[in-house]
Amino acid sequence: MKYSLKVMMSTALLFLASQNMAFASEKIGWKDLVPEGFTPPPVKPQSYYDQNPEEAEQKFLDAPVVQALDGKKVKIPGYVVQLEGNADAVTEFLLVPYFGACIHVPPPPPNQIIHVKFAEGVPYENTYDAVWVEGTISTQRTDSDLAVTGYSMKADSVTVYQ
Amino acid sequence: MASAIEIDRLAFAWQGDQLTLDIPHWQVEAGETVLLRGPSGSGKSTLLSLLAGINVAKQGSVKLLEQSLSELSGRKRDRFRADHIGYIFQQFNLLPYLSALDNVLLATRFSPKRRQRVTESGQSAEQLAIQYLQRLGLSASQQQQAAANLSVGQQQRVAAARALLGAPELLIADEPTSALDSDRRDDFIKLLLELSEQNNTTVLFVTHDASLGQYFNRHVELSDINQAVGGSSHA
Amino acid sequence: MLKLAIKSLANRKTSALLTVIAIAVSVALLLAVERVKEQVQANFANTVSGTDLIVGPRSGDVQLLLASVFHIGALNNSMSWQSYEKLSQNRQVEWSVPISLGDSVSGMPVVATTAGYFQHFKYANQQPLELQSGVWFAESEQAVLGADAAEKLDFRVGDQLIIAHGTGGVSFSEHSGHPIDVVGILNRTGTPVDQSIYVDLKTLEDIHSGETAGEAEEHAHGHTGHDEHADHHHPTSAISAALVGLKSRQMALFMQRDINTADGEPLTALMPGQTLQQLWKTLRVFEQALNGISAIVVIIGLLGMLTILLASLRERSREMAVLRAVGAGPGTLFTLLVTEAVLLTVVVTASGLALLYVLQISLAGLIQQQTGLLFALQWPTTAEWWRMLFVVVAGFLMSLVPAWRAYRQSLADGLTVKI
Numbered sequence: 001m002k003y004s005l006k007v008m009m010s011t012a013l014l015f016l017a018s019q020n021m022a023f024a025s026e027k028i029g030w031k032d033l034v035p036e037g038f039t040p041p042p043v044k045p046q047s048y049y050d051q052n053p054e055e056a057e058q059k060f061l062d063a064p065v066v067q068a069l070d071g072k073k074v075k076i077p078g079y080v081v082q083l084e085g086n087a088d089a090v091t092e093f094l095l096v097p098y099f100g101a102c103i104h105v106p107p108p109p110p111n112q113i114i115h116v117k118f119a120e121g122v123p124y125e126n127t128y129d130a131v132w133v134e135g136t137i138s139t140q141r142t143d144s145d146l147a148v149t150g151y152s153m154k155a156d157s158v159t160v161y162q
Numbered sequence: 163m164a165s166a167i168e169i170d171r172l173a174f175a176w177q178g179d180q181l182t183l184d185i186p187h188w189q190v191e192a193g194e195t196v197l198l199r200g201p202s203g204s205g206k207s208t209l210l211s212l213l214a215g216i217n218v219a220k221q222g223s224v225k226l227l228e229q230s231l232s233e234l235s236g237r238k239r240d241r242f243r244a245d246h247i248g249y250i251f252q253q254f255n256l257l258p259y260l261s262a263l264d265n266v267l268l269a270t271r272f273s274p275k276r277r278q279r280v281t282e283s284g285q286s287a288e289q290l291a292i293q294y295l296q297r298l299g300l301s302a303s304q305q306q307q308a309a310a311n312l313s314v315g316q317q318q319r320v321a322a323a324r325a326l327l328g329a330p331e332l333l334i335a336d337e338p339t340s341a342l343d344s345d346r347r348d349d350f351i352k353l354l355l356e357l358s359e360q361n362n363t364t365v366l367f368v369t370h371d372a373s374l375g376q377y378f379n380r381h382v383e384l385s386d387i388n389q390a391v392g393g394s395s396h397a
Numbered sequence: 398m399l400k401l402a403i404k405s406l407a408n409r410k411t412s413a414l415l416t417v418i419a420i421a422v423s424v425a426l427l428l429a430v431e432r433v434k435e436q437v438q439a440n441f442a443n444t445v446s447g448t449d450l451i452v453g454p455r456s457g458d459v460q461l462l463l464a465s466v467f468h469i470g471a472l473n474n475s476m477s478w479q480s481y482e483k484l485s486q487n488r489q490v491e492w493s494v495p496i497s498l499g500d501s502v503s504g505m506p507v508v509a510t511t512a513g514y515f516q517h518f519k520y521a522n523q524q525p526l527e528l529q530s531g532v533w534f535a536e537s538e539q540a541v542l543g544a545d546a547a548e549k550l551d552f553r554v555g556d557q558l559i560i561a562h563g564t565g566g567v568s569f570s571e572h573s574g575h576p577i578d579v580v581g582i583l584n585r586t587g588t589p590v591d592q593s594i595y596v597d598l599k600t601l602e603d604i605h606s607g608e609t610a611g612e613a614e615e616h617a618h619g620h621t622g623h624d625e626h627a628d629h630h631h632p633t634s635a636i637s638a639a640l641v642g643l644k645s646r647q648m649a650l651f652m653q654r655d656i657n658t659a660d661g662e663p664l665t666a667l668m669p670g671q672t673l674q675q676l677w678k679t680l681r682v683f684e685q686a687l688n689g690i691s692a693i694v695v696i697i698g699l700l701g702m703l704t705i706l707l708a709s710l711r712e713r714s715r716e717m718a719v720l721r722a723v724g725a726g727p728g729t730l731f732t733l734l735v736t737e738a739v740l741l742t743v744v745v746t747a748s749g750l751a752l753l754y755v756l757q758i759s760l761a762g763l764i765q766q767q768t769g770l771l772f773a774l775q776w777p778t779t780a781e782w783w784r785m786l787f788v789v790v791a792g793f794l795m796s797l798v799p800a801w802r803a804y805r806q807s808l809a810d811g812l813t814v815k816i
Binding site for chain 3: 080081082083084085086087088090092093094096106107108110113115124125127128150
């Protein structure tokens with residue numbers, strides 16, 4: 001009796017572990033969103049871009065994505081910038097690596113922004129600090145040089161970053 | 163015949179060394195009706211609280227129905243009291259917000275044993291309670307009245323019904339007639355003893371009024387059995 | 398036990414009743430703080446959707462958002478048409494809609510804009526605007542009314558209205574020379590759109606320049622010859638703000654920075670979602686303060702209940718002795734008192750909730766009229782249940798004190814008559 005109970009329990013545990021592995025997301029950092037070996041054009045001081053906004057925009061758009069990440073399940077921490085929301089939660093947002101719009105720091109380029117959709121919603125209280133976003137990331141391909149390539153994600157869960 | 167109450171070498175003091183009770187031996191047989199007399203302050207209340215199992219004697223033994231009370235835990239003593247003892251106070255016996263009937267039914271609320279004895283007789287607790295109240299002279303409407311609205315005499319009768327419902331072996335009445343006028347007093351005692359006899363209940367009736375001795379089997383002066391108050395030790 | 402507790406409480410009806418009323422009101426307050434916050438948040442959150450940026454003259458984010466979308470407060474300067482044109486031509490911009498504010502009809506805000514507003518403005522979950530009757534305005538001197546505006550002012554398609562200068566309820570400067578035709582009425586949205594009156598930019602321009610419609614057209618034709626931008630319809634020289642939709646939502650951060658730091662006319666670009674986030678963060682401080690205060694008020698009320706329970710113990714010592722005599726243990730008395738207190742607290746909480754609903758139902762209409770906020774009737778939310786649980790648990794914890802006293806007292810008193 002006891003033996004068969006042990007067998008059942010170990011089978012159950014193994015099963016659960018395998019499920020976990022199948023759905024395990026890979027933890028990535030913001031650096032992983034930028035292709036290796038990609039050397040961004042030399043950074044000029046912000047004042048230069050203030051005077052040449054077209055160049056700033058081009059530099060900004062010149063941000064390649066890592067195609068290999070397309071369709072992968074990942075987990076990445078960041079800050080929530082709301083796009084859409086309802087009474088208690090944010091349902092669509094941009095995930096960025098840092099908060100605040102300091103004048104001296106340019107906004108994150110498109111390969112450092114993830115456009116996240118999360119129907120369940122992140123409660124507003126959780127968006128004041130960093131969060132973990134877990135879900136399937138995809139890279140957008142576009143032909144037009146006007147449109148921006150970037151990352152989007154369908155989130156499975158968004159939890160407070162500890 | 164089994165003894166209902168048996169006290170042996172009882173010594174009890176509330177505080178310090180001053181003994182309130184010092185009883186070498188006292189016994190009451192089952193079915194006896196005893197009038198216990200003593201002035202206030204002579205240790206009557208103390209003795210009753212020991213008999214009811216509220217307090218426990220550290221020295222000596224107090225046995226009720228052959229059960230030594232000091233052997234029982236607090237909860238068990240509460241249960242024992244519920245099962246085997248009916249208690250009547252001098253006044254304010256009832257919960258004012260319950261009806262007379264509900265007050266009587268309190269007797270079986272904390273004692274499954276008493277409930278069982280009632281149902282064994284073939285009636286429900288409620289039916290038997292109504293019967294008792296009727297016998298004690300309360301009309302149907304009075305039975306449903308909140309206890310606070312009844313007269314003192316009526317309240318004491320309700321208390322009697324409650325004390326006897328479910329046939330407890332021992333009835334302790336602590337000056338139950340002191341608040342009644344003399345007419346009602348006699349009627350009350352007669353009814354009480356009549357109902358007790360039906361169930362062979364042992365009655366311990368405490369009072370300061372010696373003239374009531376006529377109704378009871380025995381008349382005991384507390385000072386006779388209790389040495390602590392300086393009385394002579396007569397068995 | 399429950400029956401006993403109920404009867405016992407009923408016996409002391411008066412003191413119980415007073416306690417109930419006092420605490421019920423404070424419970425209603427505690428719940429109201431949460432409910433108001435939820436409803437306000439819901440209303441605000443549902444007001445704008447699908448708009449990536451709102452651009453206006455340099456001002457605070459929250460101020461610009463409140464003024465342009467919620468018609469709360471005012472903007473004290475304006476954005477030039479040139480800046481707007483430049484913005485709308487930016488290659489990242491998919492659509493843009495200019496709006497102009499400042500006038501009103503009987504206190505209801507007039508929003509001067511274009512057909513683009515009807516096309517692109519969305520609310521709640523990407524819901525577009527819909528007309529319940531009529532059409533969107535096509536030319537000058539026509540207006541479309543929000544559902545509440547039409548109802549309150551009692552206008553239907555075909556009626557005429559007069560625009561007044563300023564946003565006050567009564568204006569001493571009306572443009573009575575320019576009656577406006579009501580050509581459409583919008584479906585209810587539950588947002589400030591319902592209170593608004595929409596007209597073409599040109600309408601406002603014409604009214605303010607003091608010309609009639611006919612004269613303005615002639616005037617425009619006169620300019621066509623020597624104006625470079627002759628093809629462009631220059632409806633106005635300045636607007637209050639512009640709603641912008643981008644080709645790619647990720648560009649919002651960049652565009653926001655770009656506009657905010659550009660040379661030329663000082664402008665502010667905000668992301669509505671982000672700004673609302675900031676607004677909630679700010680309001681959270683007030684919300685927490687209010688929560689703290691109302692929680693304290695509830696506790697004070699419960700302390701009052703505690704005092705009454707404790708005081709009653711003395712007069713109930715007889716009751717306790719009687720119960721002991723019939724075999725109730727001190728533990729039973731403890732339980733009886735706790736049950737009474739918890740029962741009382743539950744009644745109090747339920748009354749508080751009922752009171753809140755009564756208030757909500759009776760005031761909802763007034764609130765909607767005055768502010769446009771729809772306070773929806775619904776079952777209590779999780780947060781509200783938690784608060785109610787808090788009250789009951791607090792009551793329970795408080796009851797442990799008199800219950801313990803009763804326990805000890807009954808042990809000490811025994812069966813002694815203590816009158």
